[in-house]
Amino acid sequence: MRRFNRVITAALCSTICSAMFVPAAYAQTAQAEEDSGDEPIIVTATLRAMDVQDIPLAVTAVAPEALERQGINDIKNLASISPSFNIQSSQTETQGTSIKIRGVGTTGNNTGLESSVGVFIDGVYQSRPGVALGDLVDLERLEILRGPQGTLFGRNTSAGALNVSTKRPSLSEVEGFANASYGNYNFMNLQAGVSVPITTDVAGLRVSGTWRKRDGYLKTPSGVESNNRDRYMLRGQLYVEPNADVSIRLLADYAKTDEQCCEAVIVRETELAPFSAFHGLASDGVDQSGMSALKNLSINGGPYLNGSKQWGTSAELKWDLGAAKLTSVTAYRKFDSSSTTVGGFTSNNTYTVGNGAPTSRTGILPSGDHIKTFTQELRLQGTALNDSLDWLIGGFYSSEKIRADQTMTLNADFQRTGGAFNFANAAGVNPLFALTALGNAGVPVNADGNYAENRFLQDAKSWSVFTHNVVNFTDKLSLTLGARYVNETKDASFNQLAATTGAGASACQASVNGVLAGTVPAPLRAGLIGLNCFPFATSVNLTAPTALGGGLASRLLPLPRAWSDTFKDDEITYTAQLGYKATEDLLFYAGYSHGFKSGGFNLDPQSATLQNSAAILAGLATPGGPVIVAPVYAEPDFKSEKVNQIEVGVKATLFGSIKANLALFDMKMSDFQVLEFTGVQFLTFNVHSARSTGAELELFGKLSDNISANVSATYANSRYPGDCADGVAAAALASTQRLCGSTLTNAPKFAGVVGLTYEGQVNDAGWGLLVNGNINYSDRRRTSTIPLDTNNLPIPLDYQDAYFKMNARIGLTTPDERYTFEIWGTNLNNEITRGVTANTPLRGGAGTRSRIGFVEEPRMYGMTVRAKF
Template identity: 75%
Template sequence: MRRFNRIMTAALCSTICSTLVAPAAFAQQPAAEEDGDEPIIVTATLRAMDVQDIPLAVTAVAPEALEREGVSDIKTLSSISPSFNIQSSQTETQGTSIKIRGVGTTGNNTGLESSVGVFIDGVYQSRPGVALGDLVDLERLEILRGPQGTLFGRNTSAGALNITTKRANLSEFEGFANASYGNFNFINVQGGISVPLAQDVAAFRLSGTYRKRDGFLKSSTGAESNNRDRYMLRGQLYVEPNADVSIRLLADYSKVDENCCDAVIVRETELAPFFAFHGLASDGVDQSGPSALKNLATNAQQFINGAEQWGVSGELKWDLGGAKMTYIGSYRNFESNSTQESDFVSLAIFTTGAGGQNSRPGILPSGNRIKTMTHELRFQGTAFNDHLDWLIGGFYSTEDIVEDQTMTFGTDYQRANSAFNFANTLGVNPLFALTALGNGGIPVNSAGAFAENRFSQDAKSFSIFTHNVINFTDKLSLTLGARYVDEKKTASFDQLNSVNGACQASVNAVFNGGFNAAFAALPAATRNGIINGVVGLNCFPFAAPVTLAGPGGGLASNFLPLPREWSNVFKDDEITYTAQVGYKANPDLLFYAGYSHGFKSGGFNLDPTAANLTNSGAVLAGAGTVAPIFADPRFKSEKVNQIEIGVKGTFGPIKANLALFDMKMSDFQVLEFTGVQFLTFNVNSARSTGAELELFGDFGNYVKGNLALTYADARYPSNCADGVAPAALGSVTRLCGQDLTNAPKFTGVIGLTYDGPLNSSGWGLLVNGSMNYSDSRTTRTIDLDTNGLPVPLARQENYFKMNARIGLTTPDGRFTFELWGTNLSNEITRGITANTPLRGGAGTRSLIGFIEEPRMYGVTVRAKF
């Protein structure tokens, strides 16, 4: 198999090199038969404009370019735009984050919203996981870089992804069908038809896609992960009853049933030898380190991640004479579920969700349900002899979230975690010892302990906005825009059910019916070590009862850092704005400068530990005389101020765009997984400064090229902890002076394409080759451990990835046959690195890595009719 992989790589590369030169002899046809220098029309300003005339940084991608580069969903867009980055952790539906210019929200907490908004046909997709479907039957795709909150409804403080699907054709029948097969038994089928219902008045369009692939991660247990098994259908009715009115109604349905997302253990803990002492034949890790990365080998049981969603939307455009009205309304329903052996080892430690190796019979599945409704109304027109192009509008949305988090402890839970607390203050088997102290000398095993936790959140957003272009002359323009946003969220945490005898026994041991004088007399470091390392494991937050009894008949969570139910309200409002000056020196050269203020809503940490006690040691030592301090489950809204200066020009066959930017974020939202809990907090400041260069060349003879380079210094300043809440101070201090997560300083894309005649026979030839480069990047939230030491393997080293495609088209243009490959050099890279749950503390911690797609290759047949 490896030999075949090498042969495929060599064949593609050599074919590309030889055929890029050879067709020139047959390319002496009139220039009119080429694509020509057609302007690329985008709607980044909610008006149809040539991308070269818009005074902001936009990458516009045609569907043909997506096909050439093998871009099938938004997760592969970085092969076209180096400023764009997307990563997933243990669930794609909940753990996907998008970044532009190194800025974005990282984490798998549904309470966090994305800094990069995704809009499909003008409809806001409330979470990145909702927008992960296949890209099929598109009209265009636009990547807007920098704050876009003035024109786009919600959460675009770092940028926006604006996707437009093809409209139904009113005048003629058309259709297409694509079929692909590749390694890992990859199958992808796409198709679509457009049928006129009334000539030039009404038409119907139906498109769909099905994708299936084996997983590229193989576990020592026999399980596989990171496969593909999904389909999507989209239908639309498009009506133009007259020249002034158009109506577009869309409906879509999609389903995902996949095994995702296991992780490779890239670093194993030094505490593994203690497992045998505690009666375990192994530590549950058969594959780890460099060999596991090379072989794409994991250790866990089967991961399951499914999703089902549907939505409807409508768009009404009406030319009223003095103004053009646009209304877009939508409703979306999204449901996901996951069952995971989230300990990432072969031991029976714990399972999240239902139907897993250790799941309690009848336990609720883990997953979420998100229902979103949006309404947007805009009016746009011109005045003063077209010197003013004005736009005003309003936006309203509601979002209802219900998320269930369920967990069951397995038969190996207690012994495995005792190994990590070997020979501490309570002896060689501290988890059993502590439960015996609180249960009349009889140890209590954690096996079978479980909890069903539910989080609910209702959100409402209202905004009014305006965006105006003042054309002082044919060359000089000023753009002024503003939006007032009002946000309100109501959320709660309720525990539906939980049984955990070992946890209650541990709590009893600490209190012994009251305040344990001997425990309180221990040195603070020892006392806190027992609380966090022992009680924290027997009472692992995701499976700890909220009803545990403490002294005086009160709740134990008033004295120990244990889960607490809560209900709270978040409110905020903000004015976002933008100002841009554009100067058109000549029809082919635009200079611009702008300042923008963006905003991303705050919200709630949807985690059982969100409202935990933060001063447990002091409360216990004070025997109830010290007032408890509880964490606030809310986090603040994120704000950004950006200065951007740029130039866009056409110089003969070359189109060149250069943008310089400086983004300053305040109250930057961060999520960190400690190995025991998820912490969500605001960092006082973060910053991204850099430059972007895009070059597009049309060299004639059907040869085109592209080059895109991004330098982004995305980092936390050395004083980023100023004004941070005490509960988050330790984590934030370790961030200061470090890079933002998955923010490489240098990234680049280069490509060359021949798309013209093969020879005089009339057959067409497509040859495309491209290469992506990424500088080294940190793949963890925090590069340093709690001792301030660098975490091994926290950074992904720099790499190149090469893609290629060669195709032949029949003389009538109806059929195309392609051979393609992506990541031809088979670079194995990590998107996210995190602490392996419950597997050692600072200095001994095991690390997991979520792996990006390896080499893929295959064949595709395309048909048009």
């Protein structure tokens, strides 16, 4: 098998070189009437069908063929085509997925955060990146819009937008396709679709679907896998044109995933691991760690399950009223996800998230998100002043209901693990267990079985009105002006359905009693509360001792507490772009845009905890009588993010077929939204400012009748200025100060893609040959949220080193063009890279932290058979 791997890899790598040295005779003998490569690339980035070379903003248009050649099955691999685009997943794909454009984006793992990059499929907004991760099949085109797009694309596009359009049914002929693939890791993929006219030139039906399965590429020593694939999707469309002025398009889809995702490799083990035996653990829980584990794709924990079900419907009406054209897009989507994990990325029996695992508390609810979204958009557009004015006005409304369930059960190894990796031997054997006796009449309390079922509810409403107009002063000079008023309202709450309470049952309650009674040594109080009262498994109904007035303990200590709140905001986004079409093949443009991304709520149990616990406790212990100190609680909400961008660019067509586009940009963000996992909680906060400045270059087109090439490069200096902590909330000040002066996460300064493709005939028999090679490069990039630890020293393994990745494909097509046979490979040089690096939960403190890395796909290869009719 290893020999076969080497042979197939060598064969595929050689296609890159072979594409560069295709005999010139093929090009010379090509038929003169074949494609010259100068056809316009039509996109809808301005909600108008336009040649991409005539649009005064930065847009990357990707044809379905390009996606197939690069092995892109979903949006997670788009960076191999567009270096400005980056997408990463951490603990789950349904919640922990983050999209970035030009180095700017929002981190995941909190349902309350919405993406800075909006995803739109057939004109319908996908409310979270995890909702949009379905397979890409039966597409018409895919557009990556870079920079703020809030004027036309509405909600949450402060960094950019991804606009995906699927193929419409044909009204004139029956057509269809079927693709079957097999590859390493037992990869299997089936895709198929058929379009049938119901009434010729009036109505047509299209049905398509995909099924994808693959073994996981991460494994434990015992063979437990992670990062596999097991998903399918079905889509149906009905398209009706009753007359030349009206068209109706109805779409419905259903998708399901049932996968083991996403475990992580422990890339750095804590120096405290030897203390596991001291605390009575049979094992430290980590058999594989460090760079050898990363290279061998070795993990320690499991299972880690992540599944989802979703369905949606939409209706598009287009009606030519004569003086104007009306467009209506109505959509509803329901998305349900679940996740289960055991052990906190180790083999220790520390805790269980969700249900369905052997260590789950009996009857506990699943952990996951349930999102229902309704959207309605109306647009009216037309021309005036002898076509000198191309005008558009519209309105948008969305209603989103979220139910986020977070459930956790503490297991038998929880206290021993917390003691070993946070206290070493400084506090004796298993202090998290022993010290609970000080609050429970001398009897220690075991945390095994402690649990909480946390529930967050959010009801969000958004409405906006907008206009987008193109004024053509002359045939060469135009001005685009757009504006949108956005109004956002969110009502959210946190409560618990059930949890462990009472000192006799709850290790947290016993710890609270001991700390508040003063029987726990002062240096250990914070650690005892922070660990025994692990936020995701702590009751909001814990009580304070009667001697201190009773009531909820959360009024005295930083513990989870129930809350309910409302967020409201409104904003005017706007854009102005000046375009000068010097010739048919040359466009100069300059523009300014103001974007907006809604604020909201941190859906985390510790988002509204007490901030001045030390002052309150000191006041209660004041000699001569207590001094009452008013409690100060953190606010669970975070502010809206805003961005101002200047963009200057040129788009040119050279030698009739080569497109050359250059864009220079400067993005300034204020109240930039950041999420940090501290090891015990997800902290969401606003940073005063962030900035991304750079340039993008795209070259693509035909070098001859048979050979085409593409070169894309992005330079982006994405960073937090030195004053980024000005005016931030006190609860986030320490974290923000450690960000200032650093680069943004997963924002390489330089990234590039080079590709070459040959398409022509092999011989006179008419067999077609496709040879495609692609190399993408990323500069070194930060992979953690914050580069400095709480001791202000650099966090180990923050940076992912620079790398190249090579993709290749070679295919033969039958003379009748009905069948194609391909062999392909992605990441052929098998670069093992990390997308996100984070603290391993409960495993070490500042200077001794264990670190986990979420690994991107290794080398994949296989074969595909395509058929069409």
